[in-house]
Amino acid sequence: MNLRSPGPTPCPPDVLQAMGRQMIHHRSPAFAEIIGRVTDSLKQLFETKSDLFCLSCSGTGAMESMVVNTLSPGDRVLVVSIGVFGDRFATIAKTYGADVTKIDFDWGTAADPDAVAQALQKDGSYKAVCVTHNETSTGVTNDLEAIAAAVRRVQPTALLLVDAISSLGSIRCPVDAWDLDVVATGSQKGWMVPPGLAMVSVSERAWKAYEQSKMPRFYFDYGKAKEFLAKGQTPWTPAISLFYALDVALRQLVAEGIDGIVERHQRIADLTRTGVKSLGLELLADERCVSNTVTAVNVPEPIEWAKLYKLLQDEYDTLIEGGQGPLAGKIFRIGHLGWVTEKDIQVTIAALRGALPRLGYALPETAMA
């Protein structure tokens, strides 16, 4: 199966092989060695010297962890939303009693850093700004560097909580250089590992907020994670197999280096966009902010998405993902992060070129070859 979802992504053979390793005990020296190495490598790729933890949960669990470890009920929070995952950030913060103001930008566009600054200027009492680096639902990458700089300019002490789930490990996100406070990603994205682990970095500023935070937390408690990581452990039994896999994947990623990883994702994203447009299709996202990990494409007339989804799987061995929420049926999304090559994209474009006309779509003449 040519799995071209923006997560889970296919995993390299040696990563899958590591998944099949027999169990070791999670409080043994053997596990301490692995978690130590994994944590160090992740810090390199997060470009941070801060604490960093691996939590056994999905990315959504990591988003919840950011909220409950730094905030108290009633805290004012500005959530910058450009899609489903920005909205989810707001919902989580509200669920735990934060006083949430959401600033929305049209789906398919990026957040305007000046608008974020203005929102902060209107009211200086925000405790935190929550922002999505790469919005998986729309295929848009925010200019996080500019947003972070705008926040720091207007309200230097505000916490920056960043959903970098589908960017980190694929799109540059230098945590310390951009002065981000809590930054989360998930194993099934650029990291080339099956889902089940989330990784979060926690700045000094975030630790101060943790000390004051009154939201209830237990499973996701960063203080416990820190206490146990000092012993080479996790507070609760971790998803050991995923640590094996991440250990293998990180060796490859660290060897490739951040510049190499970022350049590869750029190159393959360019190829995807060129391929999609060669079929006469339109991107959902504004060209100035298109994502290098996922491309969202408008479903063209007269295609019914459900039929295309099924046909691609049944006869082209290719899975692409549909739209979420209000975009369901209106867009499809091609994932191109993690273990992805030019050939995977060529196969995907060829599958679309084959399937679309069978459902009544007229290919442009230039795509006929």
Add this chain to the structure above:
Amino acid sequence: MNLRSPGPTPCPPDVLQAMGRQMIHHRSPAFAEIIGRVTDSLKQLFETKSDLFCLSCSGTGAMESMVVNTLSPGDRVLVVSIGVFGDRFATIAKTYGADVTKIDFDWGTAADPDAVAQALQKDGSYKAVCVTHNETSTGVTNDLEAIAAAVRRVQPTALLLVDAISSLGSIRCPVDAWDLDVVATGSQKGWMVPPGLAMVSVSERAWKAYEQSKMPRFYFDYGKAKEFLAKGQTPWTPAISLFYALDVALRQLVAEGIDGIVERHQRIADLTRTGVKSLGLELLADERCVSNTVTAVNVPEPIEWAKLYKLLQDEYDTLIEGGQGPLAGKIFRIGHLGWVTEKDIQVTIAALRGALPRLGYALPETAMA
């Protein structure tokens, strides 16, 4: 490595092989088939017709989920504790604002159902009773049937929240027959699967409590889990590989049947206890309530636990686990749940027979052979 911890436990080769399968998409028909089959099989072994969900987290996450989905801040909760995990249940409930009364029994003994009934009689306003079925920290199995009956007799509407993490799938725990409300277990215990998934069943009574519950929850929300399971999905990206593995393991467990599983654990536990006693060692637990999944053994004079732990790993390729909390250094624990055979136990006893005298322990004459 002869891993004889009470979790993670070793996994059979075909289960490990399944862990190495390539990713599929978690919102595809292929995943719906797996989660459907896994859920049905789990219901058979939980002996329940209630809803049942797999959460991507450890057992502790599942404990938290039981609390936050059924209770509100201020609710009175009776926690029956016989060790570390009973205490943890109380801590989680307190963390989320429940009004917790803890009834403690000596570590190494089981809870007295009459004492539980009396505690409830003194105050009829308890919303829930939290109880550990099998206490992994002391090697004790509570008489859950009698405790549940006592609760129902005194306070028929109280919720029974059960940590069956190290019992279900090994020790009989018929959820519907005993009228238990929320019951949780973890993949790395009797289920022969690596850690990272927890499974919970949710009764009709628990759903009514859910509707009233005001504790904040998002990642662990049962309502979301139910809504998505109806579509053959999970609300958030699940640990797909662990579903593959659980699917394989459950085929074996369902084929063996509950009676077979329970009998096997009884037989191997008996062998463990006989073996340990043949070395002149004493069990921590009262013989009337010893666990069939984990045996806790008092560290004998003049043995230093840290040295025994290291020697067994370094020279006997065997890992057993130490005590937790106040029992650290005072006991060790042999796990015998999941994929375990008579031979594994014989090897473990032989390792102890070899290692203990090297650290100064005098074996009884009968153990010399």
